[in-house]
Amino acid sequence: MVRVRPHGRAMFWPSLALIAVAGATGYFYGWFDEQWQNLAVLGAAALAVLLLWLLPLLGWLGRNYTITTRRVILRSGFFVRVRQELLHSRGYDVTVRKTALQSMFRSGDVQINAGLDHPIVLRDVSSADLVLAVLHDLMETSQNSVSVQRQQTEAHASDETTAWGVR
Numbered sequence: 001m002v003r004v005r006p007h008g009r010a011m012f013w014p015s016l017a018l019i020a021v022a023g024a025t026g027y028f029y030g031w032f033d034e035q036w037q038n039l040a041v042l043g044a045a046a047l048a049v050l051l052l053w054l055l056p057l058l059g060w061l062g063r064n065y066t067i068t069t070r071r072v073i074l075r076s077g078f079f080v081r082v083r084q085e086l087l088h089s090r091g092y093d094v095t096v097r098k099t100a101l102q103s104m105f106r107s108g109d110v111q112i113n114a115g116l117d118h119p120i121v122l123r124d125v126s127s128a129d130l131v132l133a134v135l136h137d138l139m140e141t142s143q144n145s146v147s148v149q150r151q152q153t154e155a156h157a158s159d160e161t162t163a164w165g166v167r
Contacts, residue, residue, distance in 0.1 A: 001138075004131070005064040006124040007107040010056070017052040021045050065122045067131070069138060072112065074120060086114055088142035094135050096128045110135070 025045040032038050062078040074084040086092065092115070098108035108128030112135070113119040125131050 001067050001069060002131075002134070003064055003066045004122075004125055006060060007102075007105060007126050008060075009101075009105060009107070010060050010124065014053045014056040018049060021048045021052065063123075065125065067134060067138070070142070072120070072122075072135070074122070084120060086112060086120060088135075088139045090114055091139065094132055094139075096132050098128065102128070 022045075025041060028041050029038055032041070058078050063076045066073040066075070070088060072086045072088070074082075074086075076082050093113040095111045095113075096108045097111060102108045102124065105126075106128070107124050107126050110122040110125050110128055110131050111119050112122070122131065
């Protein structure tokens with residue numbers, strides 16, 4: 001149904017650092033008399049871009065949440081992928097936590113407590129209230145379909161009679 005990732009606001013500071021590194025590199029490159037010093041400026045700029053922008057970008061891109069009609073799938077990691085799945089038919093509690101900044105951007109942390117040791121948290125999801133409503137609807141629909149299947153199975157089993165091991 002939907003695939004979301006944490007709010008793009010997470011890339012604000014890394015993008016600001018990228019702009020600052022580009023500005024500083026443009027200003028200081030050619031400033032020094034020796035060529036190796038100018039190359040050192042480029043090397044330091046490349047290292048700063050790698051550490052301050054590229055790694056946070058890969059971390060942000062490597063985390064996504066998929067909500068289908070049957071389950072919630074959490075994927076994280078870039079080189080080592082971790083995948084968690086939670087079926088709607090299991091039933092769970094869903095809460096939304098919002099900080100003041102998240103409230104301004106209509107995002108929030110959606111916490112799913114399925115009775116496991118640690119609740120599953122969809123961190124800083126855009127439109128957190130909409131995600132909460134969708135999860136409630138999907139869980140209710142899934143619970144109803146599972147209960148109808150169980151009732152049908154029990155009805156067919158009760159129609160059969162067994163007397164002394166013979167039907």
